[in-house]
Amino acid sequence: MSLVDVRRLSPQAIVSALFRLRELGIFVALAATVLFFSIRADNFATVSNWQDIATDVSMVVVVAVGQTMVVLTRNIDLSVGSVVGLSAFVSSNTLAHHHDMPLIVIALIAMAIGLACGIGNGLLVAVGKVPAIIATLATLSIYRGILFEVTQGDFVFASQLPSNFLDFAAKTPAGLPNLAWIALAVALVGAAILRWASWARDFYAIGSNPDAARFAGIPVTRRVLTAFAISGTLAGLGGFMFAARFASVDAIAGRNFEFDVVTAVVIGGVNVFGGSGSVLGAVLGAVLVATIQNGFTLLRISEFWKIFFDGVAIVAAVTIDALITQRIQELLRRKRRAEIVGQERGAET
């Protein structure tokens, strides 16, 4: 019965239907998680707790939008944690010495630092042909090393920063924290770009088949460079948000942050083989991870289990995605065979 229905659909329709299902799956998981913690943890279903979650998740969302673009091109950016730390320190240190600087300039400084780091990654991967995992593992160390050189053991703390900056993260216009508004804007713009900008559609083509993309005339080198530049810039913005959120930045700021981001992206159904995934999925993934971690904290489950959970979640999400992909391929193959058989029968009669 279902096989007949499947045969009527075009391959594209099958694929997109299955990925809708994937996003729906995260959504159901999220709903179940919220329900579970609402019952089990007393303070979970309160406005202030949800504002906490929103603040927690917004940094991850901003950086995850950039990471999504990189992963779509069948690459990965592991250096984002170091970029967050570097841009957080330099921008907040600038502000600490120039109190009258407008915050937007501070944010732009942070993003410019991120952009430079992102271009560095992009050049290594797209031009130098260094595998992204190795290149960004190395720049993770290099950018962190630069941060140590820059800080010279110093750190920025709240009393050095002007009050308008300290208030920035605490304000909640229309019930949502400022940082969450930034995240929402970035996610919407990111989703719009990935949907409608032709150069961003190229990310999908490159991730699906880099060689086919090259033969189709897509400037692969430039596009991959662009994806890394965006990821770096958004990690820079994440650094600004980090400084605003914690108001104290030292040389280890943002360490291991890349894991939160990669977990969100992978759980959100962005395929690590590249070529499929969406900003909506990544955002849902980030919210799911943040909600579970928040619930863990409220239930007083040890910090150690959270680390374990992050890793297991990555493995589980990758496994599920791979099984879905294999299933799709099998469906398409069966469909193709049916078509061939049909044609041959047609030819016989």
Place this chain on the structure above:
Amino acid sequence: MTAALGHVGHFAWRAVARWEALLVLLILAGGIWSWTLSDFFLQRANLLDLATPFIYIGLLAFGLTFVVIAGEIDISVCSTMAVAAVSFAQIWHAGVNVWLAALAALGVAAALGLANGLLVAGLNLPSLAVTLGTLAAFRGLAYVILGGSARSDFPLNFTNIGGGYIHNELPNALLVLFGFALVLGLLLHASRFGRYLYAIGSNREAARFSGIPVTRSRITIFVISGLMAGFAAIVYLGYFGSVQADAASGSELIDVVTAVVLGGVDIFGGSGSMVGVLLALILIAVLRNGMQLAEFGGATQDLVIGGLLLGAILAGNAIRAVQARGMPWTRSRARGKEVSNTDTQAAGVAVDRTLETRQGG
């Protein structure tokens, strides 16, 4: 055809020989630099002891070499080592004989490697994503096993493996390193299994069609990698004399990957040698020692090592590009390498299609 293959092999060998000669030169240069920083450097005791802090890094790198030559990656090795180390500490603390505890730790490490292998080769998942996940999961496991505390005061005859000396001068750990280099070098270069790995790393589909047990070999490399993490844990425990769940959670992974890649192992799989990895490890030890003498901070050292890692890959790519431009028959090979991943997939799909068309007809 055979002649051409012979040429390729000859050419590859010459490239490797040059690479290893370059490593020796770099080690000598690093040594001279260190000597200008401190006269103490050239004393026999210091030279012998130079590599001791890096033996466990070397054992991890040896395990990873098998994985990378077969075209995969395992970035969970440091976390695996941490789990093995804390498992040993807890089991020994519970009153079990120290050697039985060490054996159990090796078993745990091999089991974690097996888990990686089954996920990668059994379910056909990308090793990068899997081991990125298990990097975090295993680290969490280490915390779950030992919590935030530390364990120390292990028996002396056990810690002697990683921290003891013969005649107060020759570190036992150095012998452990050379022993493993020899045994694993033989396994890699002189056994059928070792040759399988080069074939799988060069072209997995072709290896499968030549009758090589690809899945079993791919699972085995991750078990080897896990087992080596277990041995690394024993050396680590001996050298440091204590362990916490955050063992080797910093720049150690960069050192391990750098040793493998700087050692001339092709990050895309298919080529590399154990001697190269050993030399690269010694180079890292000399450089870190020198930077210590020059009073570089830890993060600055990591920056230099990270740069070295990138430099090694960029240099390898440049050499390959030059070779490709120089000789027409290496050009096709080099291009094949660059696209091999998708090529094999495309080939697989094409073959599937052909088979099905036949069955369908």
